[in-house]
Amino acid sequence: MQHLSTHFYAIGLSYKKADAEIRGHFSLDDSRKEALLSHAKTNGIESLIIISTCNRTELYGFAEHPYQLIHLLCEHTKGTVEEFQEVAYIYKNREAIAHMFKVGSGLDSQILGDFEIISQIKASARRSKSHGLLNSYGERLVNSVIRASKRIKTETELSSGATSVSFASVQYIMNKVENISEKNILLFGTGKIGRNTCENLVKHTKNSHITLINRTKDKALEVAGKFNLIVKDFDELEEEISKTDILIVATGALNPTVHKAILNISRPLLILDLSIPKNVNTNVTDHADVSLVHMDDLAKITDDTLEKRKEFIPAAEQIIAEITDEFVAWLDTLKFVPTIQAIKHKLNDLKNSELNTLRKKNPDFNEDQAELVTSNIIQKITNQFAHHLKEDSNTVDESLELIKKIFQLEESL
Incomplete structure (x- = not known):
């Protein structure tokens, strides 16, 4: 149970006000999450959950003042307090609870109904628990959000149709590129977005010229094995780019790995950057033959699927209201x-x-x-x-x- 002087806060920033570059400044990889949690523990914070995806970075936790959480975030990222204040949101108690439900149920996703965030919330709660940073309030709240997410998935069509950033990127390619099944496609990076993109490419483009490259070759081989694709070594990246028509970059590097100097091309090249922070330097467009598209642009692609999804927002909100009431009733008993x-x-x-x-x-x-x-x-x-x-x-x-x-x-x- 939280101390009387502390409140439950949600602090963070998302695609709504922060562009990809600013989001990149506040991005937390696994080692930074671990360091932040250890730091929080020594500062006497009793419960803290960290969410960091390509679209948002958020901390949910107990503090006497939200600045304690903001300071922790800035201490462990490249972001500054000034930058944070310009684009951030701070929610307290009931508003913070409502925000976590909205995020976990896909209502706050860049693409409405994208439920990938819920697995992040589960993993974050497990990580916090292993640090002794998940009190009964935090655990009960996460479990309630997971229940709401499951019910929305099964009882509504909020996530009907395959729409996510990875799907939007494949949809974009199919709309822009003629004879897609005959083009050479190179996928650089086989993390979660890379894997999902790969699956969507195979499913929708009927293309058998897809090559994978990843810094760790084993991971690329694992993905390629599922779909019977070609894998090349990381040091062959430059050579493979010169042969490709479409380059999809989905790496987790902190600085750009693709830039003008490694492009030795003699034909049009479409580059899609699905990474946060951005992993393609904008100087690639100095080449007249290069088109560069970032995931923020892709997310603006709205289609009939998304319009149809909007009809199910009231039903989703009704489920959230029911489960929120149960959680608040439990809080009152405390x-x-x-x-x-x-x-x-x-x-x-x-x-x-x-x-x-x-x-x-x-x-x-x-x-x-x-x-x-x-x-x-x-x-x-x-x-x-x-x-x-x-x-x-x-x-x-x-x-x-x-x-x-x-x-x-x-x-x-």
């Missing part, structure tokens, strides 16, 4: 748990004092029997109070005050 425990403690004190008196007065006193009867009565009394507080959520604060006065509990709490 409010009165200390009071119920204090009542129990107080009644046990009265019981022990009474039993002591009886023990002294009556040598034949049946202590076990008295203990059993009085403990049962105490349990029933505290259950009555708990039931009343649960049922009467509108006046729970007044009820708590009255109970504390009657039982003189102020010192105990």
